[in-house]
Amino acid sequence: MFHLLRNLTIKNFHDGLVKKEFTALEMARAFFAHIKERDPHIGAYLRTLEERALKDAEAVDIKIAKGEEIHLLAGVPLAIKDNILIEGSPATAGSKILENYVSAYDATVISKLKETGAVFLGKTNLDEFAMGSSTENSAFHVTKNPHDPKRVPGGSSGGSASAVAAHLAVAGLGSDTGGSIRQPAAFCGVVGLKPTYGAVSRSGLIAMASSLDQIGPITKTVEDAAILFNAIKGKDPLDATSVNYNWADLTKPDYEKIKNLRVGVPEEYFIEGVEPEVISAVNDAIEKIKSLGVKFKKISLPHTKYALSCYYIIMPAEVSSNLARFDGIRYGRNTKRETQSVKLSDIYFKTRGAGFGTETKRRIILGTFVLSSGYYDAYYKKAQEVRAKISRDFDEAWKEVDVIIAPTTPTRPFLIGEKTADPLSMYLSDVFTIPANLAGLPAISIPAAKDVRLPVGFQLIGPRFGESEILGLGQYYERIA
């Protein structure tokens, strides 16, 4: 059975289902059996949703038995990051402060997937409130990299990425604020897509930094990422930033068009300090794509090096206001109220003090600082100006090229504990993923070399709503790699 799970993509799961090689219920059971055996060594899941998942899988089998048509995602077992709400199930966002919170409604992406008949196996681990690059900041446990259990799976969507990499789900959903889909995808050797800001509704995603957050797929293939993105995209009245856009050929790329794309190679992403193994793997990918006749061009994105500072001002500023809602009252409580006479403000201070972890508190304090009177202009306003400069760098680039290729991360997966003492060194692991978030651009991380012990990912960045181009070029690469 493991051999079968190993080779399952969304596409061939669907084929197997309609050809009656297996039933959705059999496969859901097989996944739960595999999770029970393997996940104690990885820690991808925070909890499974077995009872509900088996019912949903059975419903798909009944549809098939009746001869009804099913969606490409019907019965497909998915892993969902625990900051995305599924009605009636706990959603902790990896934080103690939400330990007792039960989702009051479905996230829009979940409602959309429920309509397709997709099956949710469980909720996956993450850095608390999606703040981190290693999944070590979860209040519950550390997730391990399936390729080497001494190493991190990346983060913050490390649970979903490792679940897909270890065949504990066919595909998954993550969220990406500064690289939280792409960086763990690169570290776990799977595909991760951060869509254009506005392409996917954020309703029901526990907000971290609202001007940057996007939900996206983590999958085994680029084709699967296109299928999952296609199912969750689109305008939603519950998220005013979401947009209707008419993407062409998402799941069936026009390879004649793809061959004619011009691809930019930004010099600022191939610099000293990037591991040589990463550079050579990305260069290999470039050579492979070149052999198809795609034209490459060296470009410059001059403000890249300022993206990290810019991001670590804007994001904590938004974090400090978004997380103000967790007051120990409205979303369940994790500390007992000692007496009737305790002051309301004491509940706030104590619950937030005990419920938030170190990194979360660090970012709330930093955010409060950069927004405070006297420092606002020097930090927050300055960062907004730099954000516009970074965005304009990309606008200039799109005059010359259609897609940009770059490493997803400067290094391969690092050791568990290696960067926990020094937050700045941890932040630096996001250096190549942050610019796409700041500019609101779509970007996908794709495994550069599959046969290596430690995976390396390269990313394709597109202009706003350029998902068709990056997914198309990615699928093109996949066919030859």
Add this chain to the structure above:
Amino acid sequence: MATPINKKTLEHLAKLARVLIPEGDEEKLVNDLEKILAHFEELKSLPAGEATLAYGGEAKNEFREDGKSINTNHGRGVEALPETKDEYLKIPPVFE
């Protein structure tokens, strides 16, 4: 500009943010913040510019049609509250 974070400012910020920082954590937090803020100094070398976001092109203001509706998830939302009275949140007195 000298890094403006010290133990006193940290206490003030924690008060503004309504977070209790355990005593033993203060020093490390001040050190971490100092290091992070020192990294931000690089931004000062950049000339000032427009802060308008270039990616806002498609975003338009949207207004709901006027109409009578209740769209809060009252029932489930109330279930999450630690203490309730007649479906309302019960909290300690705000003024004493």
